Amino acid sequence: MSSRRDFMGKALGGFTAVGGIAALYAMKRSWDPLPSVKAAGFTTIDVGPAQENVLVVEKWRGKPIFILKQSKDMLKDLKEDDMKRLLKIGDAHYMVTVGLCTHLGCIPGYDPESHGFLCACHGGMYDSSANVTKAPPPRGLDIPPFKIDGTKLVLGEQGPEYEKMLADGTTLPV
Amino acid sequence: MAHFDENAKPFSHKWLDERLAVDTLDRVLSTEYWIPKNINFLWAMGMILAATFGLLLVSGIFLLMYYQPNTATAFDSVNYTIMSEVGYGWLWRHIHGVGASVVFLIIYIHMFTGIYYGSYKRGRELIWLSGMLLFVTFSAEAFSGYMLPWGQMSYWAGMVITNLFSGGSLHANGLVEWIRGDYVPGQAFLNRFFMLHVLLLPLAIIGLIVLHFGTLRIPHVNNQDGEEFDFEEAARLYKEGNVKESKVIPFKPVFLSKDVFVMGVYFIAFFYLVFYHFEFAMDPVNFDPANGLKTPTHIYPEWYFLWSYEILRPFSTNIGLIAFAIAQVIFLTLPFLDRSPNVAPASRRGAFKYWFWFMLLDMIVLTFMGKLPPQGIWSTVGLIAALIFMALWIALPFITKNEKKL
Structure with missing residues (x-):
């Protein structure tokens, strides 16, 4: 008798558990970003007209994108690690990053005098290649996936230059 | 089968009692739910919280009739439609805003009353734990509600x-995007936080309030001396008519009449704020519509989250996050970290007295520092206060273990 009852209990419990897990999976999937949100994740930007030491702010996936064409003065102050963060397009060097502080996601402000960024939320600082110079941010501003196409940048697509940056740890995937 | 009187008039007292046991319910839940006499006005905070929650619920229902959870229209539906078109819409909004702020003040008073009198110990652990779970869900409720006007601070x-x-450093962007349903807070984010704010979290809160009351019924409320006495004996004296000798009063109507008096005083202050000083609960920055390309100069939470925000802020990202996570849950462990068997007011508990006042003072300092920009001397004061907060919790088991038994 009791083994029959045990079996019934286990069968009921088992089916309930499978149903419960399936329901949890459905709930998880319902919270996922929608395909339409994912599909809108590509933006093309022409960096040709950018001027030296003038911060250009564009928008990609709802996030601000910082583009800063480097002047000779700015390049002089950068170290080798900082240089790796820059995009070489034609003869010019560009800093292209997601304009959100890597600490908690505020937008840092650019000061053209000191060639640096300051995040007002928690006091983090970055140099002109957007590498971090003062904590709390754990790392420089993240570089979005990009593909160079003449003087145009396609954000959201991964070109060979971006893959190299990922591979040597210059930036983390965004 | 139970006995049903054929002659009982429908919905008469007898008719209801036979079907719902209303007399038994009334006796168990109120007229013979015994409250010690040796208490003060701080024991009324629970009912004040329940009443404030009621106000939040009613005002919320009316706001819900005109609020639009859409990134394009949310801001105007609050700031234009509700504030200038809906008759008395401003009243519901100001009750809701002021109530959300004041409810945390009362929660903190309620919490620190419990800590001071040792009301989380010996049989009352579940009262404390369910209360802290309420604090956590109220925090989530406050945060999700703060998103809804879709102003700059919301965003x-x-x-x-x-x-x-x-x-x-875990860099779990996938999790963040999953929570938001988008790369940045957007329509999906606003919609799901709207759902959380108006349905799931209020349901959880109502369930937890029932649990919180339930955990109180058997151990009874504490008293000003932490005295343990025989409730049955005291109840017998009261019922026999020796009301003066008995150490207890019934919840209804005696204790309730005290509660209602304190509530009256509270509501005068509450509605003074609603009508004349609601602006303290309305951050001016949030009257700018959300803009993903412009961060406000200073981002700070509402006052009731400042102390834990300040524990996050002075450290590097990882340590800050760990410290913040600990600060969120550490109060849950209080009944287990306090190793002393004494149930008594802090003033009679030796070193614990200083622990209590230092903790209270430290959290007030953290609150002030959290509001100031993170620069110069204030950064340092904030860091020291955050370290003291951690040190106090580490010290708690040791100082309470060495406490003399009263």
Whole structure:
């Protein structure tokens, strides 16, 4: 008798558990970003007209994108690690990053005098290649996936230059 | 089968009692639910919280009739439609805003009353735990509600708080995007936080309030001396008519009449704020519509989250996150970290007296520092206060273990 009852209990419990897990999976999937949100994740930007030491702010996936064409003065102050963060397009060097502080996601402000960024939320600082110079941010501003196409940048697509940056740890995937 | 009197008139007292046991319910839940006499006005905070929750619920229902959870229209539906078109819409909004702020003040008073009198110990652990779970759900409720007007502070608080879930160096962007349903706070984010705010979290809160009351019924409320006495004996004296000799009073109507008096005083202050000083609960920055390309100069939470925000802020990302996570849950462990068997007011408990006042003072300092920009001397004061907070919790088991038994 009791083994029959045990079996019934286990069968009921088992089916309930499978149903419960399936329901949890459905709930998880319902919270996922929608395909339409994912599909809108590509933006093309022409960096040709950018001027030296003038911060250009564009928008990609709802996030601000910082583009800063480097002047000779700015390049002089950068170290080798900082240089790796820059995009070489034609003869010019560009800093292209997601304009959100890597600490908690505020937008840092650019000061053209000191060639640096300051995040007002928690006091983090970055140099002109957007590498971090003062904590709390754990790392420089993240570089979005990009593909160079003449003087145009396609954000959201991964070109060979971006893959190299990922591979040597210059930036983390965004 | 139970006995039903055929002659009982429908919905008469007898008719109801036979079907619902209303007399038994009334006796168990109120007329013979015994409250010690040796208490003060701080024991009324529970009912004040229940009443404030009621006000939040009613005002929320009316706001819900005109609020639009859409990134394009949310801001105007609050700031234009509800504030200038809906008859008395401003009243519901100001009750809701002021109530959300004041409810945390009362929660903190209620919590620190419990800590001071040792009301989390020996049989009352579940009262404390269910109460702290209420604090956590109220915090989530406050945060999700703060998103809804879709102003600058809504957007950027949403950005910063959801970024916490990337876990610092774990770099769990996938989790953050999953929570938001988008790369940044957007329509999906606003809609799901709207759902949380008006349905799931209020349901959880109502369930937890029932649990909180339930955990109170058997151990009874504490008293000003932490005295343990025989409730049955005291109840017998009261019922026999020796009301003066008995150490207890019934919840209804005696204790309730005290509660109602304190509530009256409270509501005068509450509605003074609603009508004349609601602006303290309305951050001016949030009267700018959300803009993903512009961060406000200073991002700070509402006053009731400042102390834990200040524990996050002075450290590097990873340590800050760990400290913040600990600060969120550490109060849950209080009944287990306090190793002393004494149930008594802090003033009679030796070193614990200083622990209590230092903790209270430290949290007030953290609150002030959290509001100031993170610069110069204030950064240092904030860091020291955050370290003292941690040190006090580490010290608690040791100082309470060595406490003399009263």
